[in-house]
Amino acid sequence: xxxxxxxxxxxxxxxxxxxxxxxxxxxxxxxxxxxxxxxxxxxxxxxxxxxxxxxxxxxxxxxxxxxxxxxxxxxxxxxxxxxxxxxxxxxxxxxxxxxxxxxxxxxxxxxxxxxxxxxxxxxxxxxxxxxxxxxxxxxxxxxxxxxxxxxxxxxxxxxxxxxxxxxxxxxxxxxxxxxxxxxxxxxxxxxxxxxxxxxxxxxxxxxxxxxxxxxxxxxxxxxxxxxxxxxxxxxxxxxxxxxxxxxxxxxxxxxxxxxxxxxxxxxxxxxxxxxxxxxxxxxxxxxxxxxxxxxxxxxxxxxxxxxxxxxxxxxxxxxxxxxxxxxxxxxxx
Numbered sequence: 181x182x183x184x185x186x187x188x189x190x191x192x193x194x195x196x197x198x199x200x201x202x203x204x205x206x207x208x209x210x211x212x213x214x215x216x217x218x219x220x221x222x223x224x225x226x227x228x229x230x231x232x233x234x235x236x237x238x239x240x241x242x243x244x245x246x247x248x249x250x251x252x253x254x255x256x257x258x259x260x261x262x263x264x265x266x267x268x269x270x271x272x273x274x275x276x277x278x279x280x281x282x283x284x285x286x287x288x289x290x291x292x293x294x295x296x297x298x299x300x301x302x303x304x305x306x307x308x309x310x311x312x313x314x315x316x317x318x319x320x321x322x323x324x325x326x327x328x329x330x331x332x333x334x335x336x337x338x339x340x341x342x343x344x345x346x347x348x349x350x351x352x353x354x355x356x357x358x359x360x361x362x363x364x365x366x367x368x369x370x371x372x373x374x375x376x377x378x379x380x381x382x383x384x385x386x387x388x389x390x391x392x393x394x395x396x397x398x399x400x401x402x403x404x405x406x407x408x409x410x411x412x413x414x415x416x417x418x419x420x421x422x423x424x425x426x427x428x429x430x431x432x433x434x435x436x437x438x439x440x441x442x443x444x445x446x447x448x449x450x451x452x453x454x455x456x457x458x459x460x461x462x463x464x465x466x467x468x469x470x471x472x473x474x475x476x477x478x479x480x481x482x483x484x485x486x487x488x489x490x491x492x493x494x495x496x497x498x499x500x501x502x503x504x505x506x507x508x509x510x511x512x513x
Contacts, residue, residue, distance in 0.1 A: 233320045234484040240313045241477045247309055248470055251302035252513055255463045258295040261288075262460045266453070278456065279449035289452060293356050299463055300348040306470050307341050314338070317477075324483070330476070330493045337473050344466040351400045352459035358395045359455060363448050365391060370445070383441050392444075396437055397426050404458060408439040472508060475500050 265278035282289050321331040365388055373381050382388055396405050399422045409417035413432050420426045426433050443451055479496040501508040 233323075234481065236316055237320060237477060237481050237484060240316065241474065241481060243313070244306070244309060244474055244477065247302065247306045248474055249513070251299065251306055251470060252467060254295065254299040254302045255467050256512065258292060258299055259460045259463055262292065262456045266457050273457070275450050275453040275457065278453040279447070282452045282456075283449040289360075289456075292456060293353070296348070296353055296356070296459055296463070299466075300345065300353060303341065303345045303348065303466050303470065307338070307345055310338050310341070310473065321480070324493065325489065330480070330497070333497075334473070334476055337469060337476070341466065341469050341473070344462065344469060347400070347462055348459070348466065352455065352462055354398075355395070355401045355404060356452075356455055356459070358391075358398075358401075359451065362388070362391050362395055363444055363451075366441070366444050366448075379442060379445060382445070383438060388441075389437070392437060392440060393433075396440060397421055397433070399424070404455060405436070405440070407454075408443065409436045410439075467512070468509060471506070471513075472501075475506050475508060478506070 261281075262278065265281060267274040267277070317334070318331065321334065322328065324330070366382060369382055369385060369388060370378055395401060396408075398405075402418050402421050405421075406414045406418050409432065413435075416429065417432055417436060420429055420432070476497055479493060479500050482496055482500075483491075483493050500506050503510055
């Protein structure tokens with residue numbers, strides 16, 4: 181009987197231990213299953229979020245590509261007839277062909293002013309599209325592990341496009357229109373004045389002086405107007421005008437005014453040519469900045485498609501900017 185009781189106790193202990201093991205295994209399996217399900221659910225959520233982000237980026241990229249294509253077309257229409265008539269020589273830029281074309285046809289000048297305005301309008305459309313879409317783009321960029329640095333560069337591009345847009349409008353287009361107005365006034369005054377002593381009469385004319393000084397003292401035009409200041413005073417001229425302190429050295433301002441007036445009579449077409457060529461350089465800079473936005477979005481698309489955490493977004497951007505892919509500085513499109 182004692183043996184029977186012992187046997188029953190051993191059996192009972194064994195059953196209890198077995199039950200505890202089974203229960204422990206079941207609990208462990210339950211927790212593991214739950215953890216795995218949560219992980220799979222999270223992966224599913226992440227994948228869906230990545231797919232949604234990718235769709236959004238590609239939709240925006242397609243929209244920007246369309247605007248950029250029209251922007252490039254408008255820019256090329258302005259750049260080509262200007263740049264191909266300017267030749268680089270050992271002594272500097274030769275504007276003779278471009279100035280001859282301007283002198284031969286006022287229509288050529290007016291057409292290119294209109295083309296420059298058209299390009300600025302497309303930059304404006306591109307810029308406004310970016311501003312509208314940044315509410316969709318910034319959260320995507322900010323969610324990436326290395327997106328913060330990319331985001332800062334992207335926002336810097338947007339700011340540079342804004343500045344270039346303003347420089348085209350209030351800068352080069354404004355300068356062309358104001359210079360044209362001053363030049364037409366000088367021509368009109370010249371008709372009513374004898375050739376001898378005309379430059380003195382022009383300089384002393386109050387209406388002309390007011391118009392000319394408004395152009396000369398405008399900080400937006402400094403990069404061009406500085407060429408009329410004496411060589412040793414060019415930097416001083418820029419400093420005073422940009423700081424709105426030109427009254428500190430009115431002798432320098434008057435000397436610049438006299439040089440400007442002499443050139444507007446002797447070679448106005450070359451002055452128009454200089455402005456058009458400098459505006460063309462600005463058009464190129466604006467085009468490159470807009471293209472840089474597209475390159476960055478293309479790199480972002482790649483990052484979301486590949487889902488590769490080991491390859492930094494900045495490395496993709498650098499590779500895409502090279503001539504191997506999009507040629508940021510060498511290809512027009």
